Amino acid sequence: MTIPNNKIYKVNSVRKNKNLKKDISPSVDIAHKLKVRAKEKENIRRKLAVTAKQLALVARENENARRKLVITAKKLALSASEKETARRSLAVTARELKRLHWTLEKKVLKRTKDLDQVRSKNEAILASIGDGLVVVDKEGKITYINKSFEEMLGWKSQEIIGKSMVEIVPREDVDGVEVQFKERILTQVLSGKKFVANLTNPFYYIRKDKSRFPVSSIIAPVVLASKIIGAVEVFRDITKEKEVDKAKTEFVSLASHQLRTPLSTVSWYSEMLLAGDVGDVTPEQKKYIEEIYRGNQRMVNLVNTLLDVSRIELGTFIVESKPTNIVKLVQGVIEEYRLQIREKRIHFSFSSEKSIPNIQVDPKILRMVVQNLLSNAIKYTPEGGRVFISLFAQKGNAVLFKIVDTGYGIPKNQQDKIFTKLFRADNVVGKDTEGTGLGLYIAKSIVEQSGGKIWFESSENKGTTFNVTLPLKRKNPKKA
Template sequence: MNLLRMFRSIQIKLIFIMLLLILIAVQLIGVYFISTMKNSLIDSFTNNLDSQASLLTSYSAQVLTQEDKNEDPKSGVSEKLNGMVSSLNSLNGAEIQVLDAGGRVLSTSKTSEQTVVGRKNTSLLVTRALQGIRDNEEEIIDEDNVRKKVIAMPVSSNNKIVGAVYIVASMRDLYETVEGINRIFYTAILIALGLTAILGVLLAGTITAPIKALTRQAAAVAEGRFDQRVPVFGNDEIGHLSVAFNDMTDRLSEALRINEEETEKLASILSNMSDGVLATDELGRVIVMNRRARILLGKQEMEGRTLSEALGTGKEPIADTLKGQESSLMLRQEAGEDGEEPLFRVTLTPIRRRDKGVAGAIAVIQDVTEFEKLEQSRREFVANVSHELRTPLTTIKSYAEALDDGAMDERSLAERFVGVIRSETERMIRLVNDLLHLSRFDSGRVLLRRQQTVISDMLEEVVDRFSFQLRQKAITATVRVEPNVESVWLDRDGIDQVLDNLVSNAIKYTLDGGTISLTAARNDSGQLELCVQDTGIGIPKKDLARIFDRFYRVDKARSRNMGGTGLGLSIAQEIVRAHGGTVALDSEMGAGTSVTVLLPIVQEGSEPA
């Protein structure tokens, strides 16, 4: 495996390519050179033999045409030819035979084969030569596996074939020379390949070193490390690539930094949004859920679940959204520990991509519980105001019409009708004044005018103002001020209005002969604690949560008959809040009611509400 991986290296590939190119080039050159040289040597060898054969044929023609009648002609011819053949054989070591016109051997260069003299040479080349064909040559391999060159050339005189010359020359030396040149060539090839391999390693290293550096930098970038740089080794293509890669690394680092900042911003925005946000993929599975959504839905881990499961709704609106339609729906959750049923508005918006269509959906969850409560309060407020104004206006209209119809002529009846009209008018004036008072608190235009107030005197004066009503119902009122409370800085008129409202309600709902106590003390937190407690009929538990709502009455008929507008406790609460305090009410049916006002103690001055 390691060897296979090594051969996959670009450096090894470059070295092999260079070696292969050199080997192919040298082989082509060697084949051409050796082939040319071999052909040249063979041609030279053949030409030399042809020259010798031509010389011998000329000499043999002269010898064979001589006529000596006094002696044996064949004996003289053989002697002359043997001398010539022996001299030529000493020059090149070839086997030479001179034949007569019949093909019989007259002379041979080999002394060991003199027995062939007088015998006929049946070679095809000899036959062709005796027929006058001059171009007779061939290469043969003998029994000893030696390559030889054979030439047969006719001997003619006066256009008459008188004999032939037959030459057989060994080509051993020629081919040994060629083989020696081949060995030299192969040695040169091996040396050239070795040098090429060494140079290839060096040259390939100059190419692969920058590539390896680029590979290391690419791996570092993939791991998120952008501080490294690729070294630039030159101004060539790889150098330009290194510069471009470093520039790409810088841009990628900057892009990732900006992307991370945007991601952090988005995560921070999602985490701190007052609305819940859920994002899904194209299949409707939740992939993002912010903290507010977990709080609103009461579910911690919903990633991977479907949006319909997370919201607890049907699948139809989710499916429509994933098809590209925007929609919204209302969700009412189960009542919590406080008995309140949360109401959510869910807005579904598809996520669109240019190339994929709808890639998911965004669900924005808004808690509209308080908004619904405010809307309900507003509707109730308008209805209550309309009702409170309609009743006295109807009464005034009725009595005015009665007076217009003739009741004015009867003095006693007219005075009673006028008294009712005056009473209802005063009731409307009180209602309007209370509404104006609440409006100033709502708009923040109330300015507290603090003054140093003796608490005991303030409580005594409250009891004095209601002494007539207390005597009418035989109610006993007591005032108790702790020693640690003497005088404080507060808005005397505002607190008087608060106490008047609390004492008035206590008198209204306390039976004859009951008791009302007013106490003042400093609690453990250093706040002024004013408490109005009665032994009245009490307030039902179900009404305690709304007792400070505007126009809210426990017993609506009785409260209206007593002249109440239903705004007294609301105004009292707003005045206490303007002082930075709180109002708490505790009541039990048939046992009485206790209202506690906590006010921070300040030294002096005044500040706007």
């Protein structure tokens, strides 16, 4: 760029020189020319200097650009090496992933194998359960049965999977009456109702070939996330148990018969001795004979109580319910115990609401309940104590019988055992009281079989209150 500028300058100076030629002398002219030349040179030099500077500037700019390029090049080189590193590490990761994948695969395989093993083991366990097992969905359709089920009922798994359990296996009571769909425990369990097994009334399952066998079964809902998704039933053939039961009944009946004859002999002979049938007895002899008689009487009572218990347990109590005036019944029992009440100088009272309705119950067994509770109250209340019986009509068609005493009470830590068969609380065992530990067990069994409730409050050395409620009518009358 600077070069063309110089040319222009030259042209200008040539034109000026032409003008000078016309009016100046040669020496002056030469000197002048020299001066001009020098000036021109100086100008040129200056211009050159400027150009040099400019060139230097350009050179510096170039240098800068070069440097920048170098930096960029370096940078590029750097990122390339980074890339290489990344590439390398990616390669490693890929290898690692591959390895992991492979291990995982191996693990999965092993786990699957393990699971298979567990599953087949579980299946083997389910299949080998000695009791019949059936699983149903929430519609009651069979989803699984085990081998015992197949053997007991004569059905093959493939024949009945997906079918309704209640329809495939009818259930009958002792008299051969089929249990209706709605009444089936399975139906009730699936609808979320609680079911309490009644072991005294066995049921029968009908096999494929229409024969039947007594069965004891437990049915439980299968609950997932608090929803009933089905049910599982385990049942077993109780033919053997029934046979044993029968043998037990027969034994009890036989034993009671065998015991009653000698008991009657002791009782009647001592009675006659006391009556003086074979001559007068001395007061001391009389006392001894009375002891024999009383001891025998205790055995008689024990035999009777044991028979009651076995009848309750075997369900052979024949219950003959009829409209019963409970007020009269209680008064009758009180009369039986008048003598004992007087002997222990117990302050006794009885009260009853005016309109107590008749209740539908077997008076014979209700009497046993009242007798047990009253005799306990008298027995476990010290001389001079108080016993109070009251009767109330209750809302919801029930009658409440309440008996309060100021007796020894039942220790707190033994209250949960008081209805247990043969249990007697420590505080009365040590006292001079007779008892078998069967009375409350019998009372509770009877009350519950009659559809009622029995409960108590007691505090040691202060007294006990027993409460019994009985419905006017039994809702689901069953043989007790």
